[in-house]
Amino acid sequence: MNIGEASEASGVSAKMIRYYEEIGLVRPAARTGNNYRIYGEDEVHVLRFVKRARSLGFSLEETETLLKLWQDKSRESAAVRQVATAHIADLERRIAEMQGMVNTLKHLAQCCGGDHRPDCPILDDLAGVSSAAGESSAEPIAP
Amino acid sequence: MNIGEASEASGVSAKMIRYYEEIGLVRPAARTGNNYRIYGEDEVHVLRFVKRARSLGFSLEETETLLKLWQDKSRESAAVRQVATAHIADLERRIAEMQGMVNTLKHLAQCCGGDHRPDCPILDDLAGVSSAAGESSAEPIAP
DNA sequence: ATAGGGCTTCCCATCATGGGAAGGTCAAGG
DNA sequence: CCTTGACCTTCCCATGATGGGAAGCCCTAT
Numbered sequence: 001m002n003i004g005e006a007s008e009a010s011g012v013s014a015k016m017i018r019y020y021e022e023i024g025l026v027r028p029a030a031r032t033g034n035n036y037r038i039y040g041e042d043e044v045h046v047l048r049f050v051k052r053a054r055s056l057g058f059s060l061e062e063t064e065t066l067l068k069l070w071q072d073k074s075r076e077s078a079a080v081r082q083v084a085t086a087h088i089a090d091l092e093r094r095i096a097e098m099q100g101m102v103n104t105l106k107h108l109a110q111c112c113g114g115d116h117r118p119d120c121p122i123l124d125d126l127a128g129v130s131s132a133a134g135e136s137s138a139e140p141i142a143p
Numbered sequence: 144m145n146i147g148e149a150s151e152a153s154g155v156s157a158k159m160i161r162y163y164e165e166i167g168l169v170r171p172a173a174r175t176g177n178n179y180r181i182y183g184e185d186e187v188h189v190l191r192f193v194k195r196a197r198s199l200g201f202s203l204e205e206t207e208t209l210l211k212l213w214q215d216k217s218r219e220s221a222a223v224r225q226v227a228t229a230h231i232a233d234l235e236r237r238i239a240e241m242q243g244m245v246n247t248l249k250h251l252a253q254c255c256g257g258d259h260r261p262d263c264p265i266l267d268d269l270a271g272v273s274s275a276a277g278e279s280s281a282e283p284i285a286p
Numbered sequence: 287a288t289a290g291g292g293c294t295t296c297c298c299a300t301c302a303t304g305g306g307a308a309g310g311t312c313a314a315g316g
Numbered sequence: 317c318c319t320t321g322a323c324c325t326t327c328c329c330a331t332g333a334t335g336g337g338a339a340g341c342c343c344t345a346t
Contacts, residue, residue, distance in 0.1 A: 004323070014324090015304065034311055036324055045270070052269045057244045060302075070266045077263035081255045084265050088248050091241050101200045102234050105227055112224045120220035122227050123213045126195045127188070147292065157293090158335065177342055179293055203333075 003029075006039035010047035017047060025050065025064050058087055146172075149182035153190035160190060168193065168207050201230055 007014045017037075020026045026046055029037035039047075049070065053063040065083055069075045104125075111121040150157045160180075163169045169189055172180035182190075192213065196206040208226055212218045247268075254264040 002324075013303080016302080018326090019303080034324080036311085048271055049269050052271065054302090055244075056248060056269075057241065066266070066269060069263075070270060073261060075261045075263070076259045077255050077261060077265075078257045078259065080263045080265050081252050081257040084248050084252045084255070088245055088252065091245050091248075095238055095241050095245070098200065098234050098238050101198075102231055102238070105199060105231050105234075109224050109227045109231065112220050112227070114221045114224040116219045116221065118216060118218050118220060120212075120218070120223045122220075122223050123209070126192050126199075126209060127213060128191055128195065145293075156334080159333080161294090162334080177293080179342085197333090 001039040001044070003037045003039070006037075006044055006047065009044045011051045012047045020047075020050065020060075023060070025060060025067070056087075057091055058083075062087060144182040144187070146180045146182065149180075149187055149190065152187045154194050155190045163190075163193065163203075166203070168203060168210070199230075200234060201226075205230060 001009070003014045003017055006012075007017060010017075012020075017026075021028050021037075026043070029039055029043065032038055046067070049067060050063055053066055054060075058066065062083060066080065069080050069083075105122075108122045108125050113119065144152070146157045146160055149155075150160060153160075155163075160169075164171050164180075169186070172182055172186065175181055189210070192210060193206055196209055197203075201209065205226060209223065212223050212226075248265075251265045251268050256262065
């Protein structure tokens with residue numbers, strides 16, 4: 001399999017496959033006489049693993065850890081779960097942060113006429129005008 | 144006010160103040176004879192506006208739009224609200240995406256023994272082993 | 287006079303990905 | 317046999333927002 005077919009089969013772009021090789025996430029592919037990379041089912045399997053880990057939001061560093069655990073037949077599943085739960089916590093922290101933004105913005109947008117007049121509580125909030133609307137962003141709306 | 148004081152007063156790092164000037168987000172500060180940037184209350188106000196917009200997750204590009212609307216006294220509040228609602232939609236899309244990851248991961252982590260044995264549904268999912276656990280990541284858990 | 291702290295510009299790094307140029311290789315069709 | 321097009325290779329650059337740090341200038345206090 002050439003890199004294009006491996007890309008097709010794994011869902012990872014050829015650009016990224018080369019990059020993963022360069023940073024040592026996957027081991028260097030064998031080469032044909034014409035210096036083309038060649039891939040077999042095993043390599044594609046690894047690439048799919050990476051693809052799936054990325055789609056679950058794991059960083060490349062975390063993905064590398066998971067990949068090593070996967071290939072370590074004597075791993076303890078606790079180690080895997082630890083990586084996963086840390087990642088869950090991180091995702092939830094970011095979700096909460098963004099949800100706070102959404103709450104604030106929705107409140108402001110609701111208070112905004114959205115008409116032809118220039119008065120706008122959204123801008124007032126951004127400008128630091130402490131109207132009834134704009135409280136601290138991360139805080140829940142409820143008083 | 145020197146840049147350090149303006150940074151203190153606005154909560155924007157000196158590094159970022161210079162960067163915002165470089166990319167044209169804020170207009171170039173006046174300079175003293177010794178080539179130091181000088182800031183007044185107005186400039187600090189602008190920087191605080193930027194800081195607040197960033198803390199609500201607006202990109203620098205969106206922030207620039209909002210900044211222009213803020214300074215345009217004949218703006219229509221509808222334009223502001225449009226920017227805000229588009230941003231809300233984007234945030235909510237990203238939240239939903241991450242929540243999907245969390246749901247999948249929590250399910251997998253729950254099915255994982257997390258003990259000394261190597262068997263691990265999390266790795267099975269990443270490896271594409273279609274166990275009872277690992278369905279498509281963005282899907283809700285409910286059957 | 288010297289030390290320290292602030293300012294300046296300039297370059298580099300992050301993280302993961304894509305774009306594109308310049309050039310080699312291969313297969314099919316004229 | 318030669319061309320065309322679709323691959324492949326490496327190398328450089330860009331993104332977005334931020335930080336780190338070096339080299340050098342300026343001012344103030346000791």
